[in-house]
Amino acid sequence: MRWFTPSWQVLVAIVLCVVAAVLGPASGPEAGALADPTATIIYPYFTTKDYIFGLIFPAGAISMMRIPAVAAALVLFIGAHGAAWLLLSGIAGFEGTALAPFYLLLAAAWLLAWRCVTILSSLAPAGRGERMLLRLLIPAIFGLWLLIIWEAVTRGAGVPFVLLPPPSAIAARIANSLPILAADVKQTILKAVLAGYVIGCGAGLAAAILADRFGFLRRGLLPIGNMVSALPIIGIAPIMVMWFGFDWHSKAAVVVVMTFFPMLVNTVTGLAASGHMERDLMRTYAAGYWQTLVKLRLPAAAPFIFNALKINSTLALIGAIVAEFFGTPVVGMGFRISTEVGRMNIDMVWAEIAVAAVAGSVFYGVVSLFERAATFWHPSVRGG
Amino acid sequence: MISITPPVVAASGLSLTFQTSDGPVNALADVDLTIGKGEFVSFIGPSGCGKTTFLRVIADLEKPTAGSILVNGMTPEQARERRAYGYVFQAAALFPWRTIERNVALPLEIMGLSQTEQRERVKRTLDLVNLTGFEKKYPWQLSGGMQQRASIARALAFDADLLLMDEPFGALDEIVRDHLNKQLLELWARTNKTICFVTHSIPEAVYLSTRIVVMSPRPGRVTDVIQSTLPKERPLHIRETPEFLEIAARVREGLHAGHSYED
Numbered sequence: 001m002r003w004f005t006p007s008w009q010v011l012v013a014i015v016l017c018v019v020a021a022v023l024g025p026a027s028g029p030e031a032g033a034l035a036d037p038t039a040t041i042i043y044p045y046f047t048t049k050d051y052i053f054g055l056i057f058p059a060g061a062i063s064m065m066r067i068p069a070v071a072a073a074l075v076l077f078i079g080a081h082g083a084a085w086l087l088l089s090g091i092a093g094f095e096g097t098a099l100a101p102f103y104l105l106l107a108a109a110w111l112l113a114w115r116c117v118t119i120l121s122s123l124a125p126a127g128r129g130e131r132m133l134l135r136l137l138i139p140a141i142f143g144l145w146l147l148i149i150w151e152a153v154t155r156g157a158g159v160p161f162v163l164l165p166p167p168s169a170i171a172a173r174i175a176n177s178l179p180i181l182a183a184d185v186k187q188t189i190l191k192a193v194l195a196g197y198v199i200g201c202g203a204g205l206a207a208a209i210l211a212d213r214f215g216f217l218r219r220g221l222l223p224i225g226n227m228v229s230a231l232p233i234i235g236i237a238p239i240m241v242m243w244f245g246f247d248w249h250s251k252a253a254v255v256v257v258m259t260f261f262p263m264l265v266n267t268v269t270g271l272a273a274s275g276h277m278e279r280d281l282m283r284t285y286a287a288g289y290w291q292t293l294v295k296l297r298l299p300a301a302a303p304f305i306f307n308a309l310k311i312n313s314t315l316a317l318i319g320a321i322v323a324e325f326f327g328t329p330v331v332g333m334g335f336r337i338s339t340e341v342g343r344m345n346i347d348m349v350w351a352e353i354a355v356a357a358v359a360g361s362v363f364y365g366v367v368s369l370f371e372r373a374a375t376f377w378h379p380s381v382r383g384g
Numbered sequence: 385m386i387s388i389t390p391p392v393v394a395a396s397g398l399s400l401t402f403q404t405s406d407g408p409v410n411a412l413a414d415v416d417l418t419i420g421k422g423e424f425v426s427f428i429g430p431s432g433c434g435k436t437t438f439l440r441v442i443a444d445l446e447k448p449t450a451g452s453i454l455v456n457g458m459t460p461e462q463a464r465e466r467r468a469y470g471y472v473f474q475a476a477a478l479f480p481w482r483t484i485e486r487n488v489a490l491p492l493e494i495m496g497l498s499q500t501e502q503r504e505r506v507k508r509t510l511d512l513v514n515l516t517g518f519e520k521k522y523p524w525q526l527s528g529g530m531q532q533r534a535s536i537a538r539a540l541a542f543d544a545d546l547l548l549m550d551e552p553f554g555a556l557d558e559i560v561r562d563h564l565n566k567q568l569l570e571l572w573a574r575t576n577k578t579i580c581f582v583t584h585s586i587p588e589a590v591y592l593s594t595r596i597v598v599m600s601p602r603p604g605r606v607t608d609v610i611q612s613t614l615p616k617e618r619p620l621h622i623r624e625t626p627e628f629l630e631i632a633a634r635v636r637e638g639l640h641a642g643h644s645y646e647d
Contacts, residue, residue, distance in 0.1 A: 277477040280445050284471040285491045286464055295490065299481045365618075377480040378524060 003066045009115040010060040013108035020101035020108070028097035031127060044090040044097075046252040055083045056108050063112075069119050076116035083109040084148050088155070088168075096158020106152050117141050135203075165347045170354060173347040181337070181355055189359050191248040192320040196255025201312055203256065204263025205305065211264070212271045213289065222268065229261035232375040239297050246327050251334075254323040259312040266308035303378050306371040313363045317356060328369025388548035390457035390580045392546055393419040393442055397451035399603075400437055410603030411437040414451070417597065417606060421545070424572055424579045426589035427597045428635060434604020435582045435597075439548050442580065443471050455546070467495065469546040470539030474554055478523035484534050485510065485519035491542045510535040512571060529560035536568075540575075547579045554584065562620060565591055569618055586639075590614075590632045591623055598638035608638035 025031040029043035045052070059079020063072040087106055091098060120138055123132055153159065154166040161169070174181065182234045207225070211218040237254050244250035274297050282292040298305075324334025333352050340348040375381050400412040419425050427435035440446040441453060444460035455463035463469065470491075485506050492502045498608050510516055513533040523531050540545060553561045565588060573581055579636055583589050590612065596598045598608040598627040612631060614622060622628055 151627055275477070277473045278476060278479070281471070281473065281477050282494075283445060284443055284464065284469070285494045287494045291494055295493070296479065299479065302481075375481075377524070382524065 004064055005066070006064055007115050007118075009111040009118070010064055011230060013056060013060050013111040013115075016104045016108040016111070017053060020104040021106070023051065023099075025099060025101055026101040026156025027091070027094055029094060031099065044094045045086075045282065048086045048090055052083050052105055053084050054110065055086070056105070057081045057226045060112060060115075063115065063119075070235030071125060073116050073119040073123075076112050076119070079108045080112035081144075082145065084152075088151055088253075091152070091155045095155050100153075102156050106149070106156075110149065113141060113145055143309050162344050162346050165350060168349050170350040173292065173351045174354065177348065177351060181351065183331050183357060184333045184336050186276065187248060187329075187331045188251070188320050188324065189317070189363075192251035192323075192332075193255060193316045193363075195248070196252035196320065197259055197312060197316040199252065200256040200259030200316070201263045201309060204260045204308070205267050207260070208264050208267030208271065209293070211268060212293075218268070222264075225261050225264050228257065229265075231257065233258060233319055233322055238327040240323065241327040246329055246334075251320045251323040251328070251332075255316045255319045258315045258319040262311045262315065263305070263308040266304045266311075267301060271297050273304060276301035302375045303380070305367075306367070306375060309367050310364060310371070314360055317360045317363065321356065388455065389421060391420050392423075393417065393420045393453070393455055393525060393580070394457075395438075395441075395451065395453040398438075398441065398448050398630065399450040400434070400441060400446060400447045412441070412448070413603030413605045415604075415606055417609075419580065419595075421578055422576050422638050423550055424581065424594045425597060426581045426583055426593040426595070427599060428583055428586065428589045429599030429604075429639065430601055432530045432604070433539060433599040433603040434601070435599050436550050437578055438599075439471075439550050439582055440514045442546075443469060443548055444603055461550045467491075467542055468544055469548050470542065470544045472532075472536055472547070472549040474551045476528075477641050478531055478534055478538075480523055481523055483520050484515065484526070487523065487534060489637050491538065493594060500544055505543070506537075509541045510534075512540060512574075514567065527560075529556050529564060532556065533564065533567075536571075540571075545577055547577050549579065549581045551582050551584065553588070561588070564618060568592065573616065586632050586635050588630055589621055590635060591618060596631070600639075600641075607641055608634075610634055610638070611634040628646045 020026070025043075026049065027044050029041050030045065033039070056079055059075050063076045063079075067075075083086055083105065087102065087109065091102065096255040101321070103305055117138055120134060120141075123134060125134065150164075151166045151168055207217075207221060211221050227354050233254060237250075237259055240250040240253040240257075244253050270291075278296055278300070279292065282296055321334040321337070324332045325338045328335040333356055335351050337349050340346075340352075372381055394455040395415055395417045398412055398415040398417075399410070402409045402411055411432075415434075415438065415603070417438075425466065427438060430434050436447060441448050441458060442455055442462040444484060453460060456468050458466070458468070467501050478484075479490070482490065488506045488509060489502045492505060497505070509517075510519060512538050515530065515533055515537060518526060518530065518534075523534065526534070532555075536549075536552065539549075553564050556564070568579075569592060581589075581592060583592075596612065597606055598610065600607045613627060614631070
């Protein structure tokens with residue numbers, strides 16, 4: 001066994017560090033200080049630059065030695081994120097002054113993180129808890145680096161705030177506006193989305209069962225349902241506001257219209273999914289329509305119904321937010337986005353977007369959990 | 385087999401024509417057959433000879449287009465509504481979201497039996513097909529042979545006197561099939577049910593039956609009815625006896641005769 005296993009990510013990172021060291025100043029003020037040593041110019045990384053090199057070099061070198069994979073990953077994790085932290089905190093207050101070495105060092109730290117994730121992905125721990133932790137940790141590092149690069153580029157290059165605020169500013173805005181955000185979530189998600197989702201999905205399910213029971217409905221309702229689904233939401237939202245008023249009821253109505261059809265179509269398809277043999281079996285038991293529906297056809301349709309519930313969980317959120325652009329009381333996520341854009345408070349817009357993304361993911365995740373519990377028997381869930 | 389009660393199945397002049405896009409197909413043409421209580425009747429013939437269709441007519445899953453058929457002296461529809469028969473399909477057709485015991489309890493739930501009655505019957509029938517200990521398993525956790533045994537248990541659970549079996553062991557390998565054939569005979573001897581059994585296999589038909597109905601296709605009709613001379617007690621090695629081979633030869637002849645003018 002060799003005591004040293006090179007990895008290309010680490011080697012490239014070290015090369016980038018060397019190039020950065022040769023190029024010298026990492027920011028405009030630092031270059032100014034070098035050019036005029038007598039002037040007292042405060043510049044980023046006055047004291048921390050050595051620490052950045054001191055994190056990336058040894059972390060990279062140690063990770064390539066023969067040590068346990070977990071230890072190598074840990075060393076890389078500390079090296080990459082320590083360096084990234086120093087880079088990001090140093091540039092604060094000197095936005096837009098970054099020079100090439102800043103980006104080279106950032107790239108070097110990112111390569112170490114890449115190597116870290118590569119090592120973590122190749123781990124196959126025996127324990128259930130450890131596997132779970134890895135499943136969360138790997139995407140977390142991925143997401144974190146998306147934010148780090150976003151932060152570094154917006155600060156380093158001084159991207160105008162209205163174009164793209166750095167994530168730290170968005171996080172600060174979220175932290176400072178919790179009461180407003182909570183009121184918006186309550187108005188849009190807990191009232192409009194949930195009510196509309198429940199009514200829309202419930203009505204779609206009921207309509208599908210009725211269409212299945214009565215042939216004339218199947219022939220008459222499905223084409224019309226098809227047409228309703230093609231209605232542009234931009235067109236119906238103002239009309240719903242006229243009908244149901246400015247409060248959340250009109251947004252719930254938009255959500256109902258949006259979620260109804262996916263549920264209807266999926267359930268109609270699902271109700272036809274049970275096999276001929278199973279249906280003949282129910283017939284030999286002299287089972288009635290409703291017994292066959294409850295004991296055979298609805299359980300067999302469950303994967304289709306959950307598909308619709310998952311599609312609708314994201315549709316409902318989009319529908320409610322967009323509908324709020326067309327008249328609303330002075331609260332709600334869509335209202336906040338449309339007004340704060342007008343006031344150039346782009347960080348607030350991003351804060352709402354972040355909250356909506358988290359809420360949408362949680363919504364989807366909860367529906368998925370229910371799906372796994374209800375359709376555990378389906379080959380796609382039990383795996384095989 | 386002669387008794388005062390009406391025969392379990394009495395068909396006369398029974399015909400069934402399917403209307404397909406390629407024109408009418410005569411699945412059954414002028415079939416006369418009477419099945420008495422306690423008989424084990426096998427239906428054998430090539431694909432398309434109407435043996436499954438005949439079983440489905442008994443079960444009221446298909447309607448005949450001509451002729452008459454009575455099941456326990458009633459129309460098939462009345463018999464079905466009184467749950468006069470249990471039907472075992474080619475595949476187990478167990479519901480994957482129900483455990484084995486809940487699958488067996490399915491017909492009992494539909495009949496509205498009490499919980500205690502359901503539990504008692506499920507236990508008894510699972511014991512009958514040697515599946516005790518697998519009550520809490522799901523169908524997809526069992527082998528094909530065990531699944532088919534569970535589906536037989538389900539058909540037995542509501543204790544109908546007539547058992548209709550449509551190639552129940554067709555998809556299983558020979559070793560499992562032998563085993564299940566033996567178990568089926570034991571079950572038949574113990575319960576004294578009437579069994580109608582559709583199969584492709586000559587040895588299976590001869591081994592199991594008291595009577596073998598040989599059928600031929602296009603139009604589906606009965607070409608020969610062979611009364612078995614084998615004793616009721618049948619160990620597996622009875623299949624090597626001259627008597628067994630003689631009956632098998634007659635079945636084969638009947639199958640060939642049905643085919644002769646076709647090609």
